[in-house]
Amino acid sequence: MDWSKQRIAVLYGGPSAEREVSLRSGEAMHQALLRRGYNAVAIDVDRHIAAHLQKNQITAAVLALHGELGEDGAIQGLLELMGIPYSGSNVSASALCMDKGLSKRLYRSEGLPTPAWIELAGDAEEADDLVDHYLGEFPGDAFVKPLDCGSSVGISHCPDKDALIRGVAKALSVSRRVMVERAIHGRELTLTMIDGETLPIIEIKPKKGFYDYTNKYTPDQTEYEVPAKNLAQDAQEAVTQVGLAAYHLSGCRGLARADFMLDDEGTPWLLELNTIPGMTETSLAPKAAAAAGMDFDDLVERILQGARLR
Incomplete structure (x- = not known):
């Protein structure tokens, strides 16, 4: 598809508890697409989103929504019905990964380590x-x-x-x-994947407490090792193997991020899989992409290029 000829919507905001993060992610992604010369508009998602898409003559969508109605398969289902290609995972993969209990049952049934x-x-x-x-x-x-x-x-x-x-x-x-x-004690790691390829592993080191909302989205509250330092080769391979297995088992596509705790015995405990990772100035996926030589605009463009139906 010639993306330069498409009318692209960056869908962001929405009604979920993660709205503020989504607004920041979406605005950053919108600006990246504009810098690359795409015909892009940012649309704050509400109950009238179908009408907004039709009014703006949208032919492709980049999803920057987090949480309810954006990351759980709902917006993906609407876009399927409207025939609008969209970035990221499809309806079923999105719904599965958004439900932590359901996804953990799948991981456990396939022998992937996940905490009780x-x-x-x-x-x-x-x-x-x-x-x-x-x-x-x-x-x-x-x-x-x-x-x-x-x-x-x-x-x-x-x-x-x-x-x-x-x-x-x-x-x-x-x-x-x-x-x-x-609770698993050890090193907190995250593995970003795009189109089934892995990016460098990041270690997360909050300066105080654990990696909560404040430490995640407030600048200078957390140190990030990109890539993770002093990580044994077998630990890197184990994290990569489990992350990719979860990605493919869940049916993910495009950008996704797997979060882990690596215990003292070297077991990578899979916590969850995120199908629309944050794209803010403090977010992990852009840091991993940068470590692989991919700047923010490159990453957003690649996300767009993976847009499709089902």
Whole structure:
């Protein structure tokens, strides 16, 4: 397809809890396409998005949406119905990866290492009862996460039972379904993939606490080793193998990012797979691309060139 002749929409914003991150990602991607001479417009997604696409005579879409209705297969399904090629993973892969519990069950069934977890559902006011009923005597260190959010929204580190109750309440205030996941201690790594190819592994080192929303999106709160230093060859190969296996098992295409904890024994524990990684000034995917010799505009152009239906 001759992308220079297409009317391209960068879809961003939307109604999810990750809206602010999406706005930053989308604006950066829109500007990159304009610098490359493409006929591109940025559209803030709302319930009238189909009408907006028709009014603007859109013939291709680059997705910069995060979270609900953008990363879960919903917008992908609409674009399929409208016959508009779009970047990134298709409906099924997007829905699968957005559901942390469902995707972890797939990874575990295929022998990929992922931390043990339990799923809870309810309201924030029920957190105390849910923890007592399902977890009883709290077994130890854990993270609590909404099952269907990204960007570290609603995540808590819970070293004891009181913290666990607070963490479950916090996550349930964002989503009715949450996950209590065993904490893995070690090195936090991330592997970015594009079109089935891997980019350099990054190590994430928050200056304080864990890699939460604040540390992720506030400049100078986290140090990044790009590529990760002093990472043994067998550990690099293990991370790459597991990341690519998850990418292909999930049916991903285009850009995706796998997040890991590498324990002291060298096991790469797969935490999740992100099908529309952030593209802000602090985001990981552009850092990995730069380490591979691909500048931001190159990366955005390659994302566009992978746009298609199904």
